Each structure stands twice: as C-alpha cells, then as structure tokens.
Amino acid sequence: MRKFFVLFTLIISTCLVAGDNTDKTFIHALYTKTQLNHASYKLLRELTAQYPRRLAGSPGADGAVQWARRTMQQLGFDRVYLQEIKVPHWERGEAEACYVVFPDNHREKLSVLALGRSVPTPGGELLAPLYVAHDVDDIKKADPEAVKGRIVFFNAAFPDTFLQTMHGYGRAVQKRVWGPSEAARKGAVAVIIRSVTTAHDDAPHTGTLVYAGDAPKVPAAALGYLSADRLYEYWKRNKNIKVSLRINSRIFPDKTSYNVIGELTGRKHPEQIIAIGGHLDAWDVGEGAQDDGAGIVHSIGALALLKQAGYQPQNTIRAVCFMNEENGLRGGKAYARIAKEKKEKHIVAIESDAGGFTPRGFGYSGPEAGLKQLNEWLPLFPPFTIQAIRPSGGGADIGPLHKAMSTPVMSLIPDNQRYFDFHHSHKDVFSAVNRRELELGTASVAALLYLIDQYGLNNGVKHSASHP
Amino acid sequence: MRKFFVLFTLIISTCLVAGDNTDKTFIHALYTKTQLNHASYKLLRELTAQYPRRLAGSPGADGAVQWARRTMQQLGFDRVYLQEIKVPHWERGEAEACYVVFPDNHREKLSVLALGRSVPTPGGELLAPLYVAHDVDDIKKADPEAVKGRIVFFNAAFPDTFLQTMHGYGRAVQKRVWGPSEAARKGAVAVIIRSVTTAHDDAPHTGTLVYAGDAPKVPAAALGYLSADRLYEYWKRNKNIKVSLRINSRIFPDKTSYNVIGELTGRKHPEQIIAIGGHLDAWDVGEGAQDDGAGIVHSIGALALLKQAGYQPQNTIRAVCFMNEENGLRGGKAYARIAKEKKEKHIVAIESDAGGFTPRGFGYSGPEAGLKQLNEWLPLFPPFTIQAIRPSGGGADIGPLHKAMSTPVMSLIPDNQRYFDFHHSHKDVFSAVNRRELELGTASVAALLYLIDQYGLNNGVKHSASHP
Numbered sequence: 001m002r003k004f005f006v007l008f009t010l011i012i013s014t015c016l017v018a019g020d021n022t023d024k025t026f027i028h029a030l031y032t033k034t035q036l037n038h039a040s041y042k043l044l045r046e047l048t049a050q051y052p053r054r055l056a057g058s059p060g061a062d063g064a065v066q067w068a069r070r071t072m073q074q075l076g077f078d079r080v081y082l083q084e085i086k087v088p089h090w091e092r093g094e095a096e097a098c099y100v101v102f103p104d105n106h107r108e109k110l111s112v113l114a115l116g117r118s119v120p121t122p123g124g125e126l127l128a129p130l131y132v133a134h135d136v137d138d139i140k141k142a143d144p145e146a147v148k149g150r151i152v153f154f155n156a157a158f159p160d161t162f163l164q165t166m167h168g169y170g171r172a173v174q175k176r177v178w179g180p181s182e183a184a185r186k187g188a189v190a191v192i193i194r195s196v197t198t199a200h201d202d203a204p205h206t207g208t209l210v211y212a213g214d215a216p217k218v219p220a221a222a223l224g225y226l227s228a229d230r231l232y233e234y235w236k237r238n239k240n241i242k243v244s245l246r247i248n249s250r251i252f253p254d255k256t257s258y259n260v261i262g263e264l265t266g267r268k269h270p271e272q273i274i275a276i277g278g279h280l281d282a283w284d285v286g287e288g289a290q291d292d293g294a295g296i297v298h299s300i301g302a303l304a305l306l307k308q309a310g311y312q313p314q315n316t317i318r319a320v321c322f323m324n325e326e327n328g329l330r331g332g333k334a335y336a337r338i339a340k341e342k343k344e345k346h347i348v349a350i351e352s353d354a355g356g357f358t359p360r361g362f363g364y365s366g367p368e369a370g371l372k373q374l375n376e377w378l379p380l381f382p383p384f385t386i387q388a389i390r391p392s393g394g395g396a397d398i399g400p401l402h403k404a405m406s407t408p409v410m411s412l413i414p415d416n417q418r419y420f421d422f423h424h425s426h427k428d429v430f431s432a433v434n435r436r437e438l439e440l441g442t443a444s445v446a447a448l449l450y451l452i453d454q455y456g457l458n459n460g461v462k463h464s465a466s467h468p
Numbered sequence: 469m470r471k472f473f474v475l476f477t478l479i480i481s482t483c484l485v486a487g488d489n490t491d492k493t494f495i496h497a498l499y500t501k502t503q504l505n506h507a508s509y510k511l512l513r514e515l516t517a518q519y520p521r522r523l524a525g526s527p528g529a530d531g532a533v534q535w536a537r538r539t540m541q542q543l544g545f546d547r548v549y550l551q552e553i554k555v556p557h558w559e560r561g562e563a564e565a566c567y568v569v570f571p572d573n574h575r576e577k578l579s580v581l582a583l584g585r586s587v588p589t590p591g592g593e594l595l596a597p598l599y600v601a602h603d604v605d606d607i608k609k610a611d612p613e614a615v616k617g618r619i620v621f622f623n624a625a626f627p628d629t630f631l632q633t634m635h636g637y638g639r640a641v642q643k644r645v646w647g648p649s650e651a652a653r654k655g656a657v658a659v660i661i662r663s664v665t666t667a668h669d670d671a672p673h674t675g676t677l678v679y680a681g682d683a684p685k686v687p688a689a690a691l692g693y694l695s696a697d698r699l700y701e702y703w704k705r706n707k708n709i710k711v712s713l714r715i716n717s718r719i720f721p722d723k724t725s726y727n728v729i730g731e732l733t734g735r736k737h738p739e740q741i742i743a744i745g746g747h748l749d750a751w752d753v754g755e756g757a758q759d760d761g762a763g764i765v766h767s768i769g770a771l772a773l774l775k776q777a778g779y780q781p782q783n784t785i786r787a788v789c790f791m792n793e794e795n796g797l798r799g800g801k802a803y804a805r806i807a808k809e810k811k812e813k814h815i816v817a818i819e820s821d822a823g824g825f826t827p828r829g830f831g832y833s834g835p836e837a838g839l840k841q842l843n844e845w846l847p848l849f850p851p852f853t854i855q856a857i858r859p860s861g862g863g864a865d866i867g868p869l870h871k872a873m874s875t876p877v878m879s880l881i882p883d884n885q886r887y888f889d890f891h892h893s894h895k896d897v898f899s900a901v902n903r904r905e906l907e908l909g910t911a912s913v914a915a916l917l918y919l920i921d922q923y924g925l926n927n928g929v930k931h932s933a934s935h936p
Contacts (some may be wrong), residue, residue, distance in 0.1 A: 035628040160503040163850050163908070198904060358826075358883050360852050382631050384828050384883070387855045415826050415852070415883060417904040436666060436885040440631070 023454070024380050027447040030305055031382050034439035034446075040301030041435045043071065044293050044356070048430040052287035054280060055116075056324035057089030057255040064280050065258045068296070068321045072262030075304045077319075079265060082258040085334040087324040089255045090117055092284055093248035096221055098192065100234055101127065101242040110231060111224035112192070113204040113285065113425075114247040115176060116327045117211065121190065121219045125246045126151070128189050130235055135175045139182050148187030151243045154179050155232055157225075158198050158420065165198055165416045166354065172196045173207070180220040181212035190245050191220040194228035199421040202226040206283050207424045208327045219247045257323045259331045264303055266315040266453075274313075274452050275349040276302060276445055277320030279331070279397055286428035290419060293430075294356030294438060296321055298412065301439075302446035313453045315347060322397040325353070329396060336400035339407075346407040348457055351395030352445060355422075356438035357414035361386055362448065363393025366408025369458035377451050386444050388413075408457060410448075414441055491922070492848045495915040498773055499850050502907035502914075508769030509903045511539065512761050512824070516898040520755035522748060523584075524792035525557030525723040532748050533726045536764070536789045540730030543772045545787075547733060550726040553802040555792040557723045558585055560752055561716035564689055566660065568702055569595065569710040578699060579692035580660070581672040581753065581893075582715040583644060584795045585679065589658065589687045593714045594619070596657050598703055603643045607650050616655030619711045622647050623662050623700055625693070626888065633666055633884045634822065640664045641675070648688040649680035658713050659688040662696035667889040670694040674751050675892045676795045687715045725791045727799045732771055734783040734921075742781075742920050743817040744770060744913055745788030747799065747865055754896035758887060761898075762824030762906060764789055766880065769907075770914035781921045783815060790865040793821070797864060804868035807875075816925055817870070818878040819863030820913060823890075824906035825882035829854055830916065831861025834876025837926035845919050854912050856881075876925060878916070882909055 034040065047067060053060040065082070072080045098112035128151045133139040135156040139147070154175040162168035173196050180191045195205040202224035211217045223231065234241050260280065266272060278295020282288020299319040306317065322331035339346065348366070364371050374389040381387070394402055394409035402409045414437075422428040502508065515535060521528040533550070540548045566580035596619045601607040603624040607615070622643040630636035641664050648659045663673040670692035679685045691699065702709050728748065734740060746763020750756020767787040774785065790799035807814065816834070832839050842857040849855070862870055862877035870877045882905070890896040 031631055032629050035631065160904075161500050163499055163503065164852060165904070200903075358885050360855075383856065383858075384632060384881075387828075388851065390851075413852075417826050417908070418902050421902070434886050434889070435668075436628075436633070440885070 023451065027380050027450065028382055030309065030446045031385065031440065031443040033305060033309070034443040035436060038435055038439060039304060040297040040442040041438050043297040043301060044289060044433060044438065045430055047293050047296065048287040048289050053284045054282045054288055055284040055326065056087035056257055056281045056328060057252065058284065061257060061281055061323065065260055065323070068260040068280055068300070072300060072319065075300070076307065077262040077264060077303060079263040081261055083261060083334055083338060084256060084258055085323060085330045086254040087257040087330050088328045089252040090327060091250050091252065093250050096248065097246045098221060098223065099244040100231055101244050103238065103240050107244065110227040111202045111204050112221050112227070113206040114249055115220045115222060116206055116208040116283065118209060118220045118247055118249055119217045120249045121245055121247045125244055126190055126219065127242055127244045129240070129242050131188065132232065132235055136178050136182050139179070139186060142186050144186045147183065149189055151190045151192060151245065152183035152188040153231065154191065154193040155228060157194060158196060165420050169196065169420060176207050176222065177210050180209045180218055181215035184215040184218045188218055190218050192243065192245065193220070193222050195222040195225055197225060197420050197423070197425070200225050203425045203427050205424040206285060219245065221245060221247060259323050259335055260321040262300065262303060262319045264307060264313050264317045266313050268314040270316050271345055272315040273318050273344055273346045274315055274449055275318045275320055275346055276352065276449060277322055277397055278352045279323070279325035280321040281324050281326050283326055283424050285426045287430055288428060289430045289433050290355040290422045290428050291424065292325070292353045294433060294441065295352035297438070298352040298441050298445050301442040302449055305442060305446045306450065311450065315453050317449050317453060325397050332397035333400045335397070336404040339401055340404050346401065346405065348408045348410055348452055349398040349401050350410040350412070350445065350448065351398045352412040352441065353395050353397070354412065354416055355414050355419045356433045356441055357416065357418060358437045359385055359412060359414050359441045359444040361388035361390055361413040363390045363411040363413055364408070365393045365402065366457070370408055373455070373458045380451070381444070381447060385440055412441060412445060491919065495848050495918065496850055498777065498914045499853065499908065499911040501773060501777070502911040503904060506903055506907060507772060508765040508910040509906050511765040511769060512757060512901060512906065513898055515761050515764065516755035516757050521752045522750045522756055523752040523794065524555035524725055524749045524796060525720065526752065529725060529749055529791065533728055533791070536728040536748055536768070540768060540787065543768070544775065545730040545732060545771060547731040549729055551729060551802055551806060552724060552726055553791060553798045554722040555725040555798050556796045557720040558795060559718050559720065561588070561718050564716065565714045566689060566691065567712040568699055569712050571706065571708050575712065578695040579670045579672050580689050580695070581674040582717055583688045583690060584674055584676040584751065586677060586688045586715055586717050587685045588717045589713055589715045593712055594658055594687065595710055595712045597708070597710050599656065600700065600703055604646050604650050607647065607654060610654050612654045615651065618656055619658045619660060619713065620651035620656040621660050621699065623696060625662060626664060626666050633888050637664065637888060644675050644690065645678050648677045648686055649683035652683040652686045656686055658686050660711065660713065661688070661690050663690040663693055665693060665888050665891070665893070668693050671893045671895050673892040674753060687713065689713060689715060727791050727803055728789040730768065730771065730787045732775060732781050732785045734781050736782040738784050739813055740783040741786050741812055741814045742783055742917055743786045743788055743814055744820065744917060745790055745865055746820045747791070747793035748789040749792050749794050751794055751892050753894045755898055756896060757898045757901050758823040758890045758896050759892065760793070760821045762901060762909065763820035765906070766820040766909050766913050769910040770917055773910060773914045774918060779918065783921050785917055785921060793865050800865035801868045803865070804872040807869055808872050814869065814873065814875040816876045816878055816920055817866040818880065818913065818916065819866045820880040820909065821863050821865070822880065822884055823882050823887045824901045824909055825884065825886060826905045827853055827880060827882050827909045827912040829856035829858055829881040831858040831879040831881055832876070833861045833870065834925070838876055841923070841926045848919070849912070849915060853908055880909060880913060
C-alpha cells in the first residue's frame, strides 16, 4: 500500500511538469490508483455487509446514514452533515405468497414479490380469476365488465429490441408504476405483473408503484419471469384458473431520515458547488449493491480519490447520499428545496444510479456550450473508459434541482446490459459487482469532477483555470 | 418467432430504399435481431452443456467437432468441411493435490490445478522446500545453489495497473509459460505459480506452459489467489515449510482432430475469403464458455445472422472453429499452411477469443488504408457498441496466417474487465455469460463481415460495392 502511494505521488509530480499532457496524466493516474487501492470496492463491501436492507424508514437505512456520515468523516472530508427529511415508511411484512389455483383446487406456487407501496391484500388471502393484459395501453382499452373482480396480470416482457436497456426499462416500467391504478379503474381487485427484468429466470423484481388519487388502491406484486411464463401458459389452456395472492405489507407514519452530505471545500469559490450523488436507500431484498450502493461509493470514492491525490479544488466538490429515491424521492426533493432556499450555486449536479459496470460515457442536460466542452475532454479519458457524451443526462434525485434551478445535470453511463438482471431483486448483491468495473466508475467520476472544477462547464458560472 | 422474422424483413426492406442510411439501418437491424432470437446464446448453451470439456484429444473435443459440423450444416451454410490435423493429447488424470507441510508435519491443503502440458510429479508425491520468486526475471537472477532441489513459487500477482486486462495478462502470463523451464535451469524440482487471474478468490487457473528444449521438464501447477496468499504468509513466518505436490498427468501420442469450417459462398468472388473464427477446444475445467465458446458462437452466429437476413455475400464468408489453440496451436498452424498451399486469397481474417462481453471495438493489423476505412465505419455501429478501432489486432489462431501470407488480421475487442476472473478456471461456465452481451458481439461481427464484404478493406483485393 505504501509503495502504491509513492508511485502515485511520483505520477502526480510528473504530471505537474508535463505541460500539455498534464490533465491526461493526472486523470490516468486517478484510474490507475483505483485499480490498486480498491477503495470504493471496500466501501461497498462494508455498506452491503452491514446494511444490506436500506429501504427508507428501516433500521438498515438509519444505519446506512450513520455509516455514510462516519465514512466521510473518517476520510477527512472538510465538512460532513445531514439534511433532515421525512420519508414514507412502508414495510413488506411477512413474505408474500402467490399461487395459481386450478379448478380442482390444486395449487402451484409462483415466485413473487409485492411492489413497493402496495397495500396488503384485504383479509389475508385474495382469490380471484385472472384478466390477462399486455401492458397499460391494453388495460385502458379493456371492457370494465370483463375486468371487474379479477386480478389483472400484466404480461408484457422487457422489450429486448432496445440495445440500451435503460431505454427498454423506460417502456417496461409503465405497467409497474401505473398499471395498478389503471387496472383498479376498470374494477380489478389486484394486479400482478411480469417482473421488469432482462433476466429470464425466476427471481421476482420489486420496485415502486404509484397510486393515482382517483383510483382505488389495489394490492400489486411482481412475478418471476419463469413464473409469469407458467401462469400465462396455464391461463391459455384454461381460462378458469384463479390466482391466490397474499401481501402482508404495512404503511406506517412518515419517519425522520436524512440525506448525507460530504464536501471538499473550494479554495477559490467555496460557494460554487459541483455535486455528485447516488442514493443510499435500496429495496428490501438483496443488498442494493448495483442499485445504488455503486453510486454511493462512486460518489464518496471519487472525493476520497481526489483528496488522496492531494488535489485542492477551486470550487466545493460535494458528495450527496440521497435518501428515499426508491419509494418517494423525498431526499432529492428536499435537496432541491434547500438549495433554492440557500441560493446555492451549482455548477453541475451529477448522478450515478445505473450500477457499477464498466463506465462508457456521461449524459448531459444543460446549455449547449457545456456539451461541446464535455466532448472536447473525451480524449483525456483512457481508452475503453469514457468514450461518449450523450445529450441527455441527469437522474431521479437531481431532477428536482434541475427543475427548480435550471442546474445542468449529468449522469454516469455504465455499460447497462446486465443492470436489469439484478435491479430490485435478491440478486443485487455485492458479489454481483466486479471490482475493476466499479473502480473504473469511481475514476471516471473523479476525472469529470476534476475537469469541471478546473475549467467549468461554459455555463456562465465563473471559474479559474489554475492547475493543481 | 414468426413475428420477429416479419419485423426483421420489414426493417431490411425499409433499409433497401433508405438511401444514405442503408448500411446503418441494415446493421442496426442485425443488432436488434440478435436481441430477439438469442441464437448465439442458444448455441452456446448447447455446446457447453453437451461438450463442457473440450481439450484437444479428448472425447469432448471430438464431440464438439461433430457438433460444430452438424450445427453449420443444419443452419444451411453452403459448404461445411473439416481440416484434419494431429493434436497433442495431454490428460490431467486424477485430480492434482498440493499441501503446505509445516515442520511438525501438519498439512494444509491448497487450491491447485496442474498447468497444461505439465509432466507428472515423479513417484506420486513430491515433497520439497520452497524458493519464492516474484516472476521470471527474478528467477533468472537467482543463485542456483539457493534454488536447487526446491519447488519454485512464482508469487507475482496480475498487474492491476493496466486498465485493459489483456495488457496485464501479457505481463502476468510469462511466469506460467516460461517460469517452469527458467526455474528448472536453476535446479528447481517443480514450480507452482500464483494463478494468472484478476479475481481475488481461491479458484486456480490453468493454462499452458512451454518446456524449453534445453531445460529439464519439471511439474508445474497454479494455486488459487488466496491459497497463494496463505502460502506466502506461511513462508514469510517460517522458511522451513515444505510443499507437497502431486500431479497425475499423462501425455499420450498425438491424436487426429479437426478444424471445422463453414462457408457462405461468395456470389461474385467466391475465391476471396473473409474469415472469422474462434477456438473450439477449451481447458478441461469449467465449460469453456467465455474461452472460447463465445468466439465459436460469435463466428457461427454471425454467418447464420447474415444468412437469415437474406444477405448474399459478394465474397466467401467463412467461419473457422480452430482446434487446439490452448495447448499447441496446431489448428491455427494447419489452417495457414493449407491456405498457403491452396493459394487462398483472404481479404481479412478476424478472431474472437476474448469472451462474450459487451463489444467495445476491433483491433486491426494490416495496411494503413484498411485502418482508415475501418475508422470511417464507426458511425455505422449503434451507440455504445463498437466505438473504437485499435491499430493492433489479430489473435493466436490467425497469427500463423498473418505471418505466412501477410493477411490483414482483426480481433473483436469485448469489454475485458471480467475476462480473467473466469479464464481457464472452473468458473468459466455458461451461466457466467450474459445473453445480451454475447449477442451484441455476434451482431458486431456480422456487421463487420457485411461492411468488409461490401466495400473491401482498401487493401488491394478487388471488391464490388453492390448492395444486398
């Protein structure tokens, strides 16, 4: 470890006299450093081992808040503080159950997870015949008489035709988010969906639903892909099958929780902020390793890496661990409100919430000049790391800030082919994260923070192009 | 399935009237198609399930040869044939064993795999004290008196500082390939190495060694990364520990085997060949899924995809399933020899032997004009697929052809961060391959074959730029 530090210092020293290649050398050294010290990977192991279940309002979330604060303090960040918020408090309760019930009363178990925010099934078990719909558009056209009293089964699969899974997700997730209320409007008593996933196995994938104000709240759950296949096959053969669903969820009063913020204070413009964040909460299955432990350790890890390199930022660089992204977005909303109240000046807000896979690029939403600037920096990144800037970026947690203050927003774009294999399921565990890939993400974020800190984003906010 | 075909035909039809965007549309349709039909993934499942162990000379290799021939015949390729070769026949025999033996004769088991081609330990168990070296350079400088009668333990880890693992591998593999003979020259009785791997677990990774003609042949094996850690710690504490090694390998006379070749015959220039290949043989642990089942199904799958798209090539497009890449390269050598004898005209030979991960680019070695041409095609590939052409390409199996006939050679470059976690170990199994990533590789290869078939490679071989 000691020899790594010497090597690193040597590289940094070299870069200070290297002239034209200074930025490139500095950035390359950041990448190399992450592959040697595995700092983010170690943080992720710690977070996922100690607080695998971190849904807002849970003891795990409380523990993770303290972990994030303690971690950033121990790393010697200049300022570490909490932003108090109120979060929804939903609990799954005893494990849910779902069976296909044949006309002869034989039952076959299906692999199932209640959707987040779902109400429980009334009186324990709910038993009803099926109405099979493809997706939300399909149920909107349905005859209420045919749906009434039935469990609606949204059977649409993840659309494989989108080469980037994020785009497929945008389409596929509609049935999960809006399906329950759309079905309820037609008289459905519950909803089950084929899990929103790229994996063809039997792990169910949860995620939030949104109950519309004008529709009855019906219980809703997701089936594993193979269970959905089976159910659909049974239904095709015999329309008289029923489904038994039992969801034991409970909704409690809102609880106090926190965004956790750590900063490296800017030397010239401490009032100007470059923010990078992910969300600390995670679904109550798996360990929230890819979603979004990776984003948390990308954020904390990037600041730690810059600090360890002896870099002293011009502007304040801030790591934000948002709370409650998964089922309420209260953290993101509070962050934007407070930033507005305090008249904080964000140069940019960046989000990492797409997993710890090999970084491919960044997305950007903001003034055109910033996009041009970002593209000019592409040659500074090592081969086969950041190779593209997409003219659309941001994320759920920084969306409210973008909206409230027109802050330019960016997102880290990791390779996303595997993300939805794990997302929101019990498979999203530490061992599913590759050490090298995760660390390349941290280095990419650190390099971006460095460049923006050095040169701004051509977006009207003043900056000083003095080198470290 | 039927509806996919209709969609595909529609896309292809559209592309035929789309003018400027014809190539781009056709290529995009190839990518989409692979994500819908999963043809390569299904082939890989079949190959790895039926013939998981395919080391040259084994019954699995024989079965795989028949599988490849049958598969390409069933896919309706125009010509499918075998190239007979003689391959070395090495067998691991009964599982090897390695123990650290403490001065009080207590033994502790280490995780181990004999290296390919290793001779057995004489008389069953070999028990000797240790000489610890870092790598080959280190043993070259050693005092023979200090090495004599000992087991040399090469302890160097995979160098993490290379951001592309292929480069780290080039460095790390030296101790595996040349270490045994270098140590034997100094009087070592056996060699054990820290496995050549990016994973920090206890799976040992095998791979071939090369015995130099002028050195005694000593048995050699690889330890799991964690076993190597343990052994090194014990040795640091007590230099009097010994190591017990038992390798039960056997070397048999050479056996008959085959390269398996399938072709889509060129309509205008059947005599001009565009070759794509991988190797059919695999180490005798795991299932050879990433190494190199992926390359085999990329190759067969790409031809099948073009055929299914109704594409009729100008030149002959050839899929080559090489035999014996892992421990002899007899297939690659024979292919080059036969090509030279027959005066075959290869426009290019492409190799896929770096796993079934998300494709990032291609490597190219050949005339400069070809490199320029390839770079001009980059915008035709969908975002976040092929993003770079590296000016160095090829592969083990097409190396002899490149050397013999100056054939331009190329390699598919998948993201390589995870490759050496699996490579040559029992972890290289079908379930470690992601369906979407694998299929993107097949589409990338098919797109490249299409472009080269259409436009040549500016390398002096005539071509006709007529569209499908």
